[in-house]
Amino acid sequence: MFLVFLLLFLDPLLHAFALNQEGLYLQRVKQSLSDQTNSLSSWNDRDETPCNWRGISCDLVTGRVVSVDLSEFQLAGPFPVIICRLPALRSINLTNNNINSSLPDDLYTCQNLTILDLSQNVLVGSLPDSLAKIPTLKTLILSQNNFSGEIPASFGEFPRLELLNLGGNLLNGTIPPFLGNISTLKELDLAYNPFSPSHTPSELGNLTNLEQLFLAGCNLVGQIPSSFGRLTRLLNLDLSFNRLTGSIPSSISELRSIEQLELYNNSLSGELPLNLGNLTTLKRFDVSTNELTGTIPAGLCGLQLVSLNLFDNRLEGTLPESITRSKDLQELKLFNNKLSGSLPSQLGENSPLQSLDLSNNQFSGEIPENLCARGKLEDIALIYNSFSGKIPESLAKCWSLGRVRFKHNLFSGLVPAGFWGLPRVFLLELAENSFSGQISKMISSAHNLSYLSISNNRFSGSLPDEIGSLETLVEISASGNMITGQIPGSLVKLRQLVSLDLSENELDGGIPVGIRDWVNLNELNLANNRLSGSIPSDIGSLPSLNYLDLSSNSFSGKIPNELQNLKLNVFNLSYNRLSGELPPFYDKQIYWSSFVGNPGLCGDLEGLCPKIHKSKNQSYTWILRSIFVLAGLVFVIGVVWFYIKYRSFKTNKKGATISKWRSFHKIGFSEFDIADCLKEENVIGSGASGKVYKVVLSNGDAVAVKKLSRGVKKEDSLSADRERDEFEIEVETLGKIRHKNIVRLWCCCNVGDSKLLVYEYMPNGSLGDLLHGSKGGLLDWPTRFKIALDAAEGLSYLHHDCVPPIVHRDVKSNNILLDGEFGARVADFGVAKIVKRVEKDAELMSMIAGSYGYIAPEYAYTLRVNEKSDTYSFGVVILELVTGKLPTDPEFGEKDVVKWVCATYDQNGVDQVIDPRLDSTYKEEICKVLDIGLLCTNALPINRPSMRKVVKLLQEASGESKSKGGKDGKLSPYYYHEEASDQGCLV
Template identity: 60%
Template sequence: MPPPPLPSKPPPSSPSRILLLCVLFLSATISLSLNQEGLDLIQVKSTLIDPSGILSDWNAADDTPCNWTGITCSRANTVTSVNLPSASLAGPFPTGLCRLSSLSIISFSDNSLNSTIPATISACRNLTSLDLSANYLEGLLPSTLADIPNLVYVNLRDNSFSGEIPRNFGKFRRLETLILINNFINGSFPVILTNVTTLKELSLAYNYFLPGLIPPELGNLSNIEHLWLSSCGFMGTIPETFSRLQKLSNLELSYNSLSGPFPAVVFQLRNLYQLELYNNSLSGELPKRDWSNLTALRLIDLSVNSFTGTIPVELCKLPLSSLGLSDNKLQGLIPESLARSPNLYDLRLFDNSLVGPLPSDLGSNSPLQTLDVSFNKLFGELPSSLCDKGQLFDLVLIGNSFSGELPASLGECKSLGRVRLSSNKLSGEVPGAILGLPHVYLLDLADNLFSGNLSSAISGGLNLSSILISGNTFSGSIPDEIGSLSNLVEFIASDNKLSGFIPETFFKLSHLGTLDLSENDISGQIPAQIGSLKQLNELNLANNKFTGEIPDEICNLPVLNYLDLSGNSFSGNIPSGLDNLMLNKLNLSNNHLSGPIPSAYAKEVYRDSFLGNPDLCGGFTHRCPQNIQSKSVHNLWLFRLIFVFSGIVLVVGVSWFIFKYRNINNTKERSRSSITKWRSFHKLGFSEFEIIHLLSENNVIGSGASGKVYKVILSNGESVAVKKLWEKSIKMGNINDSSQKDEFESEVETLGKIRHKNIVRLWCCCKSGNSRFLVYEYMPNGSLGDLLHSSKGRLLEWPMRFKIVLDAAEGLSYLHHDCVPPIIHRDVKSNNILLDEDYGARIADFGVAKFIELGAKGSESMSVVAGSRGYIAPEYAYTLRVTEKSDIYSFGVVILELVTGRKPIDQAFGERDLATWVQTTVNQKGHEHVLDPELEFESKDQICRVLDIGLLCISPLPMNRPSMRTVVNLLQEAVSDGKMRPTMNTDGKSSPYYDEDSSDQASLV
C-alpha cells in the first residue's frame, strides 16, 4: 500500500506573495542596470582574493563600472584600463578581462597573482600595455603574447617564469618595452628578439642564460634606448655592431664576465647617459682620450674590475653626476677637474692605490651626497668645501693618510649621517659642533692623532648609535652629557688619555651593547649602577687605574659575554656570580684580586685570565689557605644545622597541611590557575609549575629583543633552557602588541611539529598571565657564533667545524625539503646554531620562521625585513620577498665564518661585509688569503672546497644558489672522496649546480 501523500505547503498569504514579487522585481532591475562590462568585472572579482577590500566598491547596483577603483572608461563608457597595483590581490590571472573589448591597459604589478599566463591572453586584442611585475606568476611565457597586434609595453619582471623565451616573441609588431628582469628564464640568449626593431627598452637582467658572447645582432635594435643585460652570462667584449645604437642612453652590463680592455665602441654611443660595467673582468688602463665624445654621460660605474693606470682627466671634465671606480687597481692623483662638475653627487673611489690630496674645491660646485675614497694612499688636508651645498650624507675616508685638523665647516653640515675617518693622521681638537650633529648615527674617528677634550656639545648628537674614537690622544673626563644619547649602542674609546671617573649618566644608556674604555687613565670604582646596562654585551676596562672591588652587579648583566678588567688595581674576591655568565672572554689578570677562583673558570683554558694576581687560589693555582678551607668547613656545619632545622619545619609544615588541607588545596588551585595554557610535545619528566618556580635572574644565560633565556636545573637533574618572552603592556584588558603572540605561536607552530636530530627540540610551552614560556633542550656548548668568535675559537679545529656546518646544513635541508609545507627560517646565523655536548649542531630560534603555503609559490612578501646584519640576502633587503634562497644566502655567510674565522660585520672590512670581502679577496688574491690562520692547513684542499660551496650560496642572484639538499650533497662529497664538481666563479656567475630538480619545492607543497 503506497504511503499517503505528504501535505502540500500552503500557498503564501497575499501580502507575502506581493513582497516576494517586489524583491524579485528589484533584483532583476539591479541586474539589468549594470552593463555587460560591469558584469564581466564582477565575475573577475569573484576569482580574486581581496584581503584589503580594495574591490569593495565594485558594486553590482551601479549602472557602469566607470567609477570603480582601478577602472578607467572612455567617453562611451567602455572600460579601457584596469589599473590595480600594490592592491594585495591574489589568485590566478583574471582571464575574464579579455572579454572587455576596448581594454588597452592591464596593470596588476606588486600583487600576489600565482598562476601561469594562459595562452588565451591573445584574446585581449586591443591591449597595448601589460604590467604583471612583482607577482608569483610561473611557468612558460605564453607565445601568444606576440599575437596581440598593438602591444607596446610588457613588464613581467620579478616573477618565476622559466624555460626559454618563445621564438614567436620575434614577431611583435609594435613592441617598444620588454622587461623580464629577475625570473628563471634559461637557455641561450634570445637572439630572436633582435628582429623586433621597434624596441626602445630591452631588460633581461638577472636570468639564467647560458654563458656566451654578446650577440652582434643586438646592433640591429636601432631604436633601443635602454639596454639592461646585467648577469646574462656574457663573456668577451662588447661587439662593434653596438656602434649602430645611436639612440642608446642606458647600457647596463654589470655582473657578467666581460674581459679585455675597456670597450672602445662605447665612445661611439654619443647619447649614452648611463654606463654600468660594474663587476666584470675588464683590465688594462682606462683610455685617456675620446671621453669628450660622450657629452650626455652622467652616470658611470666601472667598479670591481681590474683597471690600472690613472683616472682619465678627460673623463673627469664631463659633467658627471655619479662616478664609481672602486675596487680596481688605479693609481695617481684624483683629477682637480672632477670637482668642477656641477652635478656630482656620488663619488666612490675606494679600494685603489690613489695618491695625493682630494681636489681642493671638491663639493663647492656640486651637491655632493656620497664621498667614499677609503683604502687608498691619499694625503693632505680635507677641503673645507665638502659640504658647501648642504647635502653631504656619507663621508667615508678610512685607511688613508689625511692630516691636519677637521674643517670647522663640517660642524655646520647638518645633512651628515655617517662619518668614517678612521686610520688617518688627522689631528687637533675635534670641533664640538661635529660631535653634536643631529643626524649622524655613526661617528668613526678611530686611529688618528686627535687630542683635547670631548666636548659637552656631544649632547646634540641624539641620533648617534656608534661612537668610535679609539687610538687617539683624547684627554680629560668623559662628559656627563653623553648620558643623553639614548640611541647609543657602541662607545669605543680605547687607547686614549681619558681620565676621571665613569660618569653616572652612562648608566642611563639602556641600549648600550659595547663599552670599551681600555688603555686610558680612568680611575675610581666601577659604580654599582652598571647593573642597569641590561643590553651590555662587551665591557673592556683594561689597563686603567680602577680600584675597589669588582661589583656583584656585573654578574647580573644578562647578555654579557666579553669582560676584560685586566691591568687595573681591583682588589677583593672575584664575585662568585660570574659562574652564572656565559662569558666567551674573561680577563682579570694583573690586578690585586684574592680568594678563590670561581669554579666555572677554574680550568686550564682560563689560566691566562688570572695571571698577575698572586693571592688568588684554587683551580689551576695553589690550594686555598687553611682559613678559607676552615670557613668552608664552618659553612658546611652551618648548612647541616640549617638542614636539621629545615627538617623540623617540614614536620610542622606537614602537620599544618593535614590540619588545613582545604585551605592548602585552594591555594594550590589558585597557583594552577595562573598557568592559563600548557602544551607539551614530548613525554616529559617535569611539570610546568616546576619550570615557573625555578626561574631566577641568577640563571639568565642570554637576552635579546624577544626576551630572556634561563638555564633551569630540574629536580630530576636534567637541564633545560627556558625562553621567557618579554611581557607586553596591557590595554583595556587585552594585549596591546600582538608581536609577542606572533613570535610565540610561530615558534610553537614550527618547532612543535619538527622531529630532526639537527633541529633544537621544543619540550613544551606555557602561558602565565602576559608571560609566554618556551622550554627547550639545553645545549651546553652555547651558540656557534659565541664559540667561534671568542678566545675558545682556536679550539675549533677543522674536523669539528666541518661537522658543525654539515649538521646545520642537514637541519636546514630538512626544513626546506622534508617539511610540508616547507619552512623558511628567516634568521639563519651562527648565533642561532646551538652546540650540544659533542659539538653537534642544531638550528634554533624559529621566532620569525614562516611556512610557505600553496599560494605563495615558494616565496612570501613580508612587511619588514627579518634577520641579522651581514646575513640578509640582498634581494630580501630591498624586495621584502622571502624564499628558501634567502636562508641559503645566510647559510653561505655561516660557512664563510667557519672558514675565515671572521665575523659577518667587521671594521677591518671597511664599508663591506664578510660576503663582499671574501668574494673580492678570492677574486683578486686567491683562496688562501681568506682562510682562518688558526686552522691547520693539512686539510687545505677540503677547506677551499667548502669555501667554494659558501661562495656558491652567497651568489648575488638567488637562482644561482643551490638548494639546501644540493648543499648537503656537496659537503658530503667534499669530505668523502676529496673531489668536487666545479662550483662557480666567485663573482657570482652561473653555476652548473643549478641543474637541480626545480620541482623540489613545488612537489613538497
C-alpha cells in the first residue's frame, strides 16, 4: 500500500523533469546524424527542454525553439527533415558540415522559417521546387554544394526573399530571367556555376532593392545590360571571369551607391566611360585583363578609391593628376598597358598606398618623393618602363616595403644606403639600369631578402661580407657590373642559395673554401672575371647543380675528376689556364667547346695536346699509318652506312628517314643510335600518345624515348600541319626548361610519320606505377614527402618562373618520374600550354586535357583554365601519396579520391584515410600534408593556393617553419584565399 502511495506521489515530479516534445524531435535529429566529435554531447534527455543545449536558441517568452545553429559541428548524414516539426522554428544553420544526399521536397513544412543556411556541405541533386512555398523565407544560402540541374521556375515566386546564394555549385542551363521577379531581393549570388554560355538577363535590372550582385564565373557572353543602371542601391557588382564583350555601358554611371565594381577577366573593349566620375561612392574598381583602349578619365581618378586595377588592357595617355585626390587609395595596378608620361608628383602623399604596379608601360620621369609618405607601401613594381633619376631617399626609410621591382628602366646614380637594408624586403630587383656605387654594408639589415637582382648596372667596389648573413637568400644575380675584389667567403653560409651569377665583373682571387654546403645550388656562373687558382673539387659534390660556367678567367691546374659526378645542362671551362688530361667522361668531341682556349689541356679532342708525346720519326710513321687506317675506316663506314640506309628503306616503304634532329643539351649519341633500338623488347611503357622505350647507348648510359605515332590522311593535312607547328613551338619551349625537378628533354626528331622525344632515363619509373604497384610499401613517408615537394617545386617553376608561364594540364602520378634516389621530375608535356597563347587563342583549349580523376571541376563549365587547374591535379597526387589509393577506385562507388577523403575523414577520422603502410610516428606531418591536398582540391579555383604557396606550405609542414595549422595541425580547407597571384615573373 505504501509503495502505491509513493508512486502516485512521484508521478507528477517525474513528468515535471521529462524532456518535452521539441526536445524529443531534436533527439531524433541527433540520431540521424553522425557526430564524430561529440558536438551534440549536451543534447541529453535529462533536461526538461532543449533550450540550454549547444546550438539551440529558444524564445524567452514562449520557451519554444526558434533557432538551430549547428554550423561547423562536423556532422554527417542526410538533411534531418524532422527538424521542421518544431512549430516556432525561424532559423536553420548547418553550414560547413558534411550534410549529404539530396534535399527532401517536403522542406516547405518549415512554414515559419526565415533563414535557411546549408552552405559548404555535399548536398547533391536538383534544387527543391517547394522551397518557394515557405512564405516567411528571407535568407536562402545553398552555396558550395554539389547541386545540379537548372534553377526551378518556382524560384521566381519567393514572396519575401532578400538573400539568395547558390554560388559554387554545379548548376547548368542558363541564368533564368524570372529571378528578376523577386522584387524584395537585396543580395543575389550565382557565381562559379557551370551555366551554359548565355547573355546576362536584362530582367535583373528590375531588382531595384538589390545591394549585392555576384555573377562571376557564370559563362556570361555578350554585353553588360544597360538595364543595370536602374540598380541604384547596388553596393557591389561582380561580373568577373566571364566572356563579356562590347563596351562598358554609360548607364553604369547611374549606380550612385556602388562601392565595388569588378569586371576583370572578360573581353570588354572600347573606352572607359567619361562619366565614371559620377560614381562618388566607388572604392574599388577593377577592369583588368580586358581589351579596353583610350585614356584614363580624370573624373575616375578624382574619386575616393581604395583600389584601382586597370592592368592588361591597351590604355594610353598619362596618369591624371586627379589620382592624388584619392585619399583612401591603397592599390593602384596599371601594368601591361601603353600609358606614358611622368607620375603625379603628389602620388602617395595623401593616400595610404600599399601596392603600386605600373610595369610594362611607357612611363618616364622620376619616382615621386612622397610615394611612401603614409608608411604603408608594401609592393612597388615599375619594371619595363623609362623611369629615370635616382631612388628617392624617402624610400630608404619605407620600412613597410616587401617587394621592389625596378628592372629595365633608366635609373642612375647611387642607391641610398638604407635602401639596401630595408628589413621586410624579400625581392630587390634593380637589374638593367645605370645604378653606380657600391653595395652598402647596411644590406645586413635585410633579414627577409630572398632574391637580389642587380645585373647589368655600373655597380663597383667589392661585395660586402655582410651578404653572407642573409640566410634567406635564394638567388644572387649581379652579372654585368664592375664589381672588384674577391668573392666573400661568407657566401658559403647561404645554404638556401639556388642561383649565384657574378659573371662579367672584375672579381679576382679564387672560389671560396666550403662551397660543399651549397646543397640547393642549381646555377653557378662566374664567367668573364679575373678569378684564378684551382677549381675546387667540392663543386663535384653539389647535388643540384646543372649550370656551371667558369669560362674566361685565369683558373689553372687540373680539372677535378669529381666534376664527372655532375649532371650538367650547361658546362663551360673554356678560356682559362687549365692543364693536364681531361677527365675521361669529358674527353669527347661533344664537350670540345667547354674546354677551348686552355692550351695546357690534353686529350683526344681536336686542338688539345696529344696524351702521349712521341719522337719525330715515330710521329711520321704514326701519321702515315693513321692515313691508311682512316681511309679504310671511311670505306668500311661508307659500306655500313649504305647498308643501313638500304635496310631502312626496305623496312619502311614510305621512305621514313630522320628528317629533323634537334638537341637541347650536349649529347654523345646520334639519331641512328636511337632508331635502331626502338624494338618491342625495349618497351617500358605505353599510353594514348604512343610507346616509351628504354635505349641503352654504347657508352652504357640509358635514355627514355617516347615515340609519338600518327597516321595523317590527305584530307587532314591542314590540321596535321598545324599540329606539327604547335609541336615545334612546344618542343622548342620545353627544350629550354632548366630545372632539377623537370625531366630533361635531351633532343627530338622526326622519323617519317613518327615523332621521337628523347628524355633522361628514370630508373624508378613513375610514381603511379611504384605507389600503386606491388612495391608501394617501399615508399616510406619521408620518401613520399620528398616526392611531393620535388614535384611542387617543378610545377612552381613552370607557373611562376617561366616567361610566359606554362600550364602542364596533365599532372598525375604517372607523369611524375623518379630517379635512382627517388628524386621527382615532372614529365610528359604533351598537352602543356603556354598561358599567354592559351588566353589569346581559345581554340587551342577546345578539348578537355588531363586524365580522369585528376581533372579540375571547372573543366565542366569553362575552357579558360589556368595554373589553378594544375594545382587541383597536384592536390589529387598529394591525396594519392597520403592514402595510397588510386584517384578512382571501385571502393569509392561514384566518388573520386577527393570526395572519398572528405567523407571518410569527417565520418571516421584521419586514421581511416592514411595509408596503413605508413609509419604512425609521422602522423602529425602526414595530417598537415593531407590538409594541403584538400586546399589544392577546393572546388573553386580562386580558393586554391598558387604552386609557389603550395611549396611554402609543404616546407612549413615538414617543420622548416611554424605552420598555420590549428588544433593538431589541421588546416581548414577554407582558411586560405588567394585574392590575386603575383603579377610578373621573377627573373
